[in-house]
Structures are given as C-alpha cells and as structure tokens.
Amino acid sequence: MPDNTWTPARLLRLAGTALVMASALAATGCSNLGVKPWERDLLADPDMQLTVSGVDAGLDDHIYFSKEATSGGRGFGGGGCGCN
Amino acid sequence: MQLNNTGKPVGRALAAATCALLGVQATNTQAKGNPGEWDVETALLVYAESDSRVNAIEPVISATRNFDGERQLNLKLVADTLTGASPSGATPSDLPQTFTSPSGSGSYSIAPGEAPLDDTFKDTRVALSAAWSAPINRDYAYSVGGYASREYDYFSTALNGSLSRYLNNKNTTLTGGLSLGMDLIDPVGGAPVGLSRMPLRDGKTEAEFDQEFTATRESDDSKALVDALFGVTQVINRQTLMQFNYAVSYSSGYLTDPYKLLSVIDDASGANYGGNLIGADGNPVYLYENRPDSRLKHALYWQTKYMLTNGDVVDGSYRFMIDDWGISSHTVDLKYRWRLANSYLEPHFRYYMQSEADFYKRYLTATEYNNGAPALTEASADYRLGELTGLTLGAKWGYRFDEDRELAIRAEYMIQSNDGDEGFGQLTNHDLYPDTDAMWVQLSYSF
Numbered sequence: 001m002p003d004n005t006w007t008p009a010r011l012l013r014l015a016g017t018a019l020v021m022a023s024a025l026a027a028t029g030c031s032n033l034g035v036k037p038w039e040r041d042l043l044a045d046p047d048m049q050l051t052v053s054g055v056d057a058g059l060d061d062h063i064y065f066s067k068e069a070t071s072g073g074r075g076f077g078g079g080g081c082g083c084n
Numbered sequence: 085m086q087l088n089n090t091g092k093p094v095g096r097a098l099a100a101a102t103c104a105l106l107g108v109q110a111t112n113t114q115a116k117g118n119p120g121e122w123d124v125e126t127a128l129l130v131y132a133e134s135d136s137r138v139n140a141i142e143p144v145i146s147a148t149r150n151f152d153g154e155r156q157l158n159l160k161l162v163a164d165t166l167t168g169a170s171p172s173g174a175t176p177s178d179l180p181q182t183f184t185s186p187s188g189s190g191s192y193s194i195a196p197g198e199a200p201l202d203d204t205f206k207d208t209r210v211a212l213s214a215a216w217s218a219p220i221n222r223d224y225a226y227s228v229g230g231y232a233s234r235e236y237d238y239f240s241t242a243l244n245g246s247l248s249r250y251l252n253n254k255n256t257t258l259t260g261g262l263s264l265g266m267d268l269i270d271p272v273g274g275a276p277v278g279l280s281r282m283p284l285r286d287g288k289t290e291a292e293f294d295q296e297f298t299a300t301r302e303s304d305d306s307k308a309l310v311d312a313l314f315g316v317t318q319v320i321n322r323q324t325l326m327q328f329n330y331a332v333s334y335s336s337g338y339l340t341d342p343y344k345l346l347s348v349i350d351d352a353s354g355a356n357y358g359g360n361l362i363g364a365d366g367n368p369v370y371l372y373e374n375r376p377d378s379r380l381k382h383a384l385y386w387q388t389k390y391m392l393t394n395g396d397v398v399d400g401s402y403r404f405m406i407d408d409w410g411i412s413s414h415t416v417d418l419k420y421r422w423r424l425a426n427s428y429l430e431p432h433f434r435y436y437m438q439s440e441a442d443f444y445k446r447y448l449t450a451t452e453y454n455n456g457a458p459a460l461t462e463a464s465a466d467y468r469l470g471e472l473t474g475l476t477l478g479a480k481w482g483y484r485f486d487e488d489r490e491l492a493i494r495a496e497y498m499i500q501s502n503d504g505d506e507g508f509g510q511l512t513n514h515d516l517y518p519d520t521d522a523m524w525v526q527l528s529y530s531f
Contacts, residue, residue, distance in 0.1 A: 033255060033320050033321070050327055052399075055146050056127075056494065056528070059129050062142075067498075068436060070405045070415065075313070076244060
C-alpha cells in the first residue's frame with residue numbers, strides 16, 4: 001500500500017523538515033566551511049560553475065523531460081511540450 | 085592548471101548557481117561577462133531514435149547582456165522540428181491492426197508482431213525565454229524570468245522569480261524560487277474522453293463513424309503548474325563547490341496524453357486467449373488513456389563540483405524524485421572535464437531508474453474493461469510511466485580560441501529499457517517492452 005505511506009501531506013511535512021534542517025546547516029554548520037576571499041581563484045574558473053553551459057543543460061533537460069517521468073531538481077521542472 | 089581567469093569573485097560563481105536554479109537556464113558565461121558586452125551561445129542539436137522513431141532538429145541561440153554591478157539579462161530562443169513515430173501504447177498482435185489517426189480523418193496500420201507506432205507524429209516548437217538577475221545589496225540577489233513556447237497543439241507559459249541570500253562571506257547561498265505556469269492543450273482532433281473506446285472505421289458508414297468519433301471528444305483543455313525550489317550552495321574549500329536543492333512541483337488539470345492508447349486483451353479462455361478483445365462491432369477494442377488530474381512531485385538534488393590538482397574538473401550529481409502517482413526515481417550524473425592547453429574533453433555518464441505509476445497498465449483485460457464500464461478510472465500504457473531504466477554515455481570536446489570564443493561538439497547515446505507484466509496467452513509471443521535507443525549530436529559555438 002505505497003499510497004498510504006507517502007501521502008502528499010506527509011511528504012510536505014518531510015520536505016519542510018528537510019528544508020529547515022538544510023537552512024540550519026547552512027546558517028551554522030557550514031560557517032566552518034568555505035574559503036577566504038583570496039582563495040577563490042579556482043572556484044571562479046568558468047568550468048567550476050554548477051551549470052557550465054546553460055544551452056547544453058537546457059537541451060538535455062528537454063530530452064529527458066520528453067522520455068522520462070522525472071523533471072526538475074536542478075531547476076524548475078516546468079511544463080510545456082506534449083512531445084513524445 | 086589553467087588558471088587564466090583569476091580574480092573573478094566567487095560571488096559570480098554563486099550568482100551563476102542562483103541563475104541555474106531558474107528553469108530558464110541562464111548561460112552564465114561569466115568568464116566573458118564584461119559590462120556592456122553580449123555573450124552569445126549558439127547550438128544545433130540533431131536527435132534520432134532507432135527504428136524510424138522520433139527525429140528532431142533543434143537550433144538554439146542564447147544571448148546574455150552584461151551590465152555593471154553583475155546585472156545580467158539573458159534571452160534564449162529554441163526551435164525544434166520533430167518527425168517520426170511514437171509508441172501509441174497499444175500492444176503488438178499476431179494479426180494486423182488498424183488504428184484511427186488522432187484527427188479522425190484517417191487511419192494507420194501495423195503489421196503482425198510489430199510495435200504499434202503512431203506515425204502521424206509531427207510538430208514544430210518555438211520557445212522563448214528571458215531572465216534578469218541582479219544584486220539587491222551586498223547580501224541579497226534576485227532573478228526574474230519568463231517563458232513561452234508554442235507548438236501546433238500546445239501553448240505553454242511560465243513566470244518565475246528567485247531570491248538569494250549570501251552568508252558566511254558569500255561561502256553560502258540560500259535561494260528560494262517560485263515558478264507559475266499555465267499550459268493550454270488543443271490536441272489534434274480534440275481531446276478524447278478518458279478510457280473511451282477508439283472509434284474504428286471498419287464495417288461502418290462515414291456518418292456512423294463521425295458520430296462515434298464526435299461522441300469520444302471533449303473540448304480543449306489546460307493545466308496549471310506551481311513549482312517551488314529551495315537551494316543551498318556551499319563553498320566547501322578552495323577546490324569544491326556543492327549544491328543541495330529541494331523542489332516541489334504541483335500540476336493540475338489535463339495531464340493525460342491525448343494520443344496514447346491501451347489495448348484491451350481477451351482473458352476468457354479459448355482460441356483468442358491473450359489476443360485483442362473483439363467488440364460488438366467486430367473490431368478490436370482500444371481505449372484512450374486517462375491519467376489523474378493532479379500530480380505532486382518532490383525532488384531532492386545534490387551536486388558537487390571538484391577541481392583536481394591538475395586542473396581537471398569532476399561534476400557529479402544525484403537526484404531523488406517521488407510523486408503521488410507512485411513513481412519514484414533516481415538519477416546519477418557524472419562528468420569529468422579533462423583540460424588540455426586550449427581544449428578539453430569531457431566524458432559523460434548518466435544512469436536513471438524509475439518505478440511505475442500506480443495506474444500504469446501495459447494493457448487492460450476484458451474483465452477490467454467490463455463491457456465499456458471499467459472499474460478503474462485511470463490507466464495508461466505510456467512506457468514513460470512504467471518501470472524504466474536509462475543509461476546515457478557521451479562525450480564533449482571543446483576548443484577555446486580565446487577567452488571569448490569556443491567551439492564544441494557533443495555526442496550522447498542513450499538506451500532505455502522497460503520492464504513489467506509480460507502478459508498471458510498470445511501476448512507472451514510479443515515483446516511488450518522494446519528498448520528505446522536514442523542518439524544526439526550537438527555542435528556549439530559561443531562568442
């Protein structure tokens with residue numbers, strides 16, 4: 001009976017908890033992580049951006065959106081396209 | 085190490101991460117990014133599936149205008165032309181099968197043993213998006229964007245916005261985003277009534293057929309989408325950047341695919357056991373699919389970028405998705421950018437697996453069909469809602485003429501495999517879950 005275990009309300013509560021935990025982690029625990037301003041040389045390299053090519057990512061997202069039941073995560077899942 | 089871009093603030097990398105949170109992907113060509121200049125990325129994608137299935141040609145142009153103070157405007161235009169055939173959802177049969185085309189004006193036939201493909205599939209899509217991102221002050225930045233796409237039977241629009249907060253000397257970025265979308269669906273021939281029987285011409289006058297066809301149609305339809313996204317981007321150390329997102333997506337309205345079918349299979353014993361159920365009009369029984377009218381999805385996404393001491397970059401991500409249709413999925417994506425003097429080579433690996441939707445049915449039995457009064461309210465044989473695994477292998481090679489100009493070619497090969505109920509009787513003679521092979525090649529030039 002998978003439907004009963006994963007009701008939308010329960011999923012939302014879980015998601016809310018995860019979000020609060022992530023925010024708390026970001027605001028406190030992560031303060032020990034990171035670099036000084038003069039140590040940002042490597043991170044500023046264009047190849048270190050999370051999305052190096054928006055065009056590649058957009059094209060792939062559209063292909064997988066059309067061929068799988070999952071979309072979004074990195075960005076919004078979006079709608080559009082009745083493509084098969 | 086090729087550190088030819090020293091001195092760029094990490095804030096830009098984080099702002100780029102913020103942009104990446106938007107469904108409208110900004111190009112983020114920060115390496116160029118000089119105020120007063122346009123950075124342009126162009127690409128042509130050619131996509132092909134095996135067995136004469138879908139083919140697509142997709143040109144893209146994306147232009148980013150950089151203003152002072154890290155303000156950016158991105159405009160993107162995508163066009164695509166699709167041709168080929170798409171699996172209709174009906175099962176293969178020992179006998180030839182004839183289906184009515186979506187418009188109702190014609191029909192198409194499938195040879196014995198062949199997978200039923202709807203070859204009337206053809207479409208052209210044009211999509212335009214715009215995104216603006218700018219800092220508010222030292223600690224906050226925002227993005228707003230819009231999206232519209234138009235195809236023959238579909239019109240989609242969305243507006244989105246996000247707000248980011250920098251913490252810990254910009255080592256941490258918290259981002260919240262919201263997207264509101266509205267899609268209008270106007271299927272060829274009108275949207276079929278869910279789980280109604282596909283009218284077939286055989287043995288009928290044109291007037292009888294028209295009457296039957298009209299009775300299975302309802303008006304055009306729409307769906308609304310709300311997406312919310314919360315993300316944390318964290319600089320771990322000098323070589324490592326990490327992102328963690330939670331996305332929730334709610335869609336409601338017409339979520340059915342108007343062109344997908346279900347075969348009804350005879351489960352009474354006898355010569356036709358496991359074959360198509362024959363209706364009172366002497367024709368096989370095929371139903372139009374029907375999906376729930378809402379869907380709530382949750383996705384967790386984690387991505388890490390790591391630069392090795394030799395300057396190569398590893399990009400790994402994992403996504404978990406679960407929804408109230410009973411589908412859950414896992415996606416792993418890995419890229420390794422091997423950097424040479426003026427060029428790079430980037431192998432790519434992606435693995436995807438999903439479980440089937442609660443209402444996924446490879447076929448319906450005559451018992452479930454119940455002489456036209458099915459007990460179920462939703463059913464779909466769309467393989468994309470079934471148990472599915474996908475493996476993609478690819479590589480990209482790029483050459484950088486200078487800081488501004490880059491030429492790249494990328495090729496990806498994907499194989500999708502389905503699994504599920506193998507049927508009974510005559511159905512077991514057929515491959516109900518053929519693999520889907522797809523390949524795409526993309527040529528890009530940015531300047």
